[in-house]
Amino acid sequence: MKNRIQPLYDITLELSEKLKGEIPADQRExxxxxxxxxxxxxxxxxxxxxSPYSEEEMETGRALLPINREVHDSLKxxxxxxxxxxxxxxxxKNSNHKYTNPYKQLANYxxxxxxxxx
Numbered sequence: 001m002k003n004r005i006q007p008l009y010d011i012t013l014e015l016s017e018k019l020k021g022e023i024p025a026d027q028r029e030x031x032x033x034x035x036x037x038x039x040x041x042x043x044x045x046x047x048x049x050x051s052p053y054s055e056e057e058m059e060t061g062r063a064l065l066p067i068n069r070e071v072h073d074s075l076k077x078x079x080x081x082x083x084x085x086x087x088x089x090x091x092x093k094n095s096n097h098k099y100t101n102p103y104k105q106l107a108n109y110x111x112x113x114x115x116x117x118x
Contacts, residue, residue: 003054003056003057004048004049004062005053006060007045007066008042008045008049008064009060009063009067011045012042012067012068013067014038015035015038015042016070017069018034019035019071019074019075020074041063056079060107064093075079
């Protein structure tokens with residue numbers, strides 16, 4: 001009987017290697033699209049694997065679990081880095097707008113007196 005888990009193991013190792021290195025800013029979009037492609041392929045492979053499992057497949061599955069946890073943690077870290085970077089860019093954008101037009105936030109009453117009482 002052929003080991004059905006081995007291709008899943010191989011693609012998980014490939015995904016783990018892609019996530020280990022630092023993603024350069026100029027290649028970020030290509031790398032993320034490649035990671036998404038591999039994840040989608042991996043998902044279809046997982047859906048195709050059904051029981052019963054041979055002893056060899058069980059052993060491969062046990063070896064796959066720690067790598068899968070590592071991939072999951074790496075994806076979480078990547079997501080957190082992207083979120084913080086997006087927040088930083090947004091703050092810089094707001095800061096640049098405030099620098100170019102510092103009086104935009106101020107109310108413009110032109111010395112007019114507003115009476116609050118009725």
